[in-house]
Amino acid sequence: MASAPESPRPDEHGRGVSMMFGRIAGWYDFLNHFLSLGLDIVWRKALVRELDHGETGRVLDLAAGTLDVSREILRQHPGWRVIGADFSLPMLQRGKQKLDSPQGLAIWPVLADGRRLPLKDGCVDGVTIAFGIRNILPRETAFAEMLRVLRPGGRLCVLEFGSAKKRIWGGLYNQYLGKLLPVIGKIFSGDAQAYRYLAETIKAFPTAPELGLEMEQAGFDKVYYRPLLSGVVWLHVGEKKARP
Numbered sequence: 001m002a003s004a005p006e007s008p009r010p011d012e013h014g015r016g017v018s019m020m021f022g023r024i025a026g027w028y029d030f031l032n033h034f035l036s037l038g039l040d041i042v043w044r045k046a047l048v049r050e051l052d053h054g055e056t057g058r059v060l061d062l063a064a065g066t067l068d069v070s071r072e073i074l075r076q077h078p079g080w081r082v083i084g085a086d087f088s089l090p091m092l093q094r095g096k097q098k099l100d101s102p103q104g105l106a107i108w109p110v111l112a113d114g115r116r117l118p119l120k121d122g123c124v125d126g127v128t129i130a131f132g133i134r135n136i137l138p139r140e141t142a143f144a145e146m147l148r149v150l151r152p153g154g155r156l157c158v159l160e161f162g163s164a165k166k167r168i169w170g171g172l173y174n175q176y177l178g179k180l181l182p183v184i185g186k187i188f189s190g191d192a193q194a195y196r197y198l199a200e201t202i203k204a205f206p207t208a209p210e211l212g213l214e215m216e217q218a219g220f221d222k223v224y225y226r227p228l229l230s231g232v233v234w235l236h237v238g239e240k241k242a243r244p
């Protein structure tokens with residue numbers, strides 16, 4: 001769940017993010033579970049429960065990383081197909097190692113930038129993105145791509161940290177984020193920068209209503225959102241308008 005610094009130039013920013021995840025790919029899963037005390041698993045399950053069944057039987061898991069959301073989609077919906085797209089090859093390779101044979105057939109890892117997806121219009125029933133949207137600049141380009149590849153009536157489900165501009169649990173969470181998390185991240189992954197930027201991007205991220213508004217402005221319909229764990233994490237859902 002680490003992130004890179006926000007840069008004014010999206011492509012430079014993207015290269016930095018991709019390289020950073022490449023560096024920490026080996027430690028990524030362990031640190032996710034350790035730093036969240038295993039709650040990341042519960043949050044991904046909640047994300048996938050928001051998906052609606054559909055016509056194409058295909059879902060895009062964007063910023064799929066080590067494919068934990070992709071695998072959860074198959075657990076909840078055996079028989080579906082999942083396109084796991086990410087622009088970090090080491091993250092996808094790590095994820096591929098975790099797939100058993102049936103999963104290996106149903107999950108298609110694709111090396112791709114979320115701002116330029118190599119997919120046809122309206123080819124998936126749903127899009128999931130877990131702890132990914134915070135890393136993509138500009139967000140509106142990624143939202144436009146997600147809308148494009150969704151079939152009419154299909155759902156976008158976003159799981160992301162809440163903005164840490166607000167104090168949570170009397171400031172205890174904010175202290176953890178800014179002080180403890182980069183230290184633990186450095187001890188294990190050797191990459192203090194990655195986990196410092198995780199904290200910084202969470203602080204800079206829009207609030208839940210702001211992100212909801214961005215989704216509406218991008219063209220999503222019926223947008224709603226709800227907090228998980230006192231707003232440490234939020235789930236946002238929006239639909240592509242059905243054909244008239």
Ligand SMILES: C[S@@+](CC[C@H](N)C(=O)[O-])C[C@H]1O[C@@H](n2cnc3c(N)ncnc32)[C@H](O)[C@@H]1O
Pocket residue numbers: 001002014017018021032062063064065066067068069085086087088091112113114115129130131132135136137
């Ligand atoms: C914090 S990880 C999340 C991985 C996974 N979804 C999970 O739940 O653990 C963020 C992922 O987003 C990917 N990512 C960031 N920007 C991206 C972009 N523009 N296009 C594709 N993938 C991107 C990174 O490579 C990284 O694997």
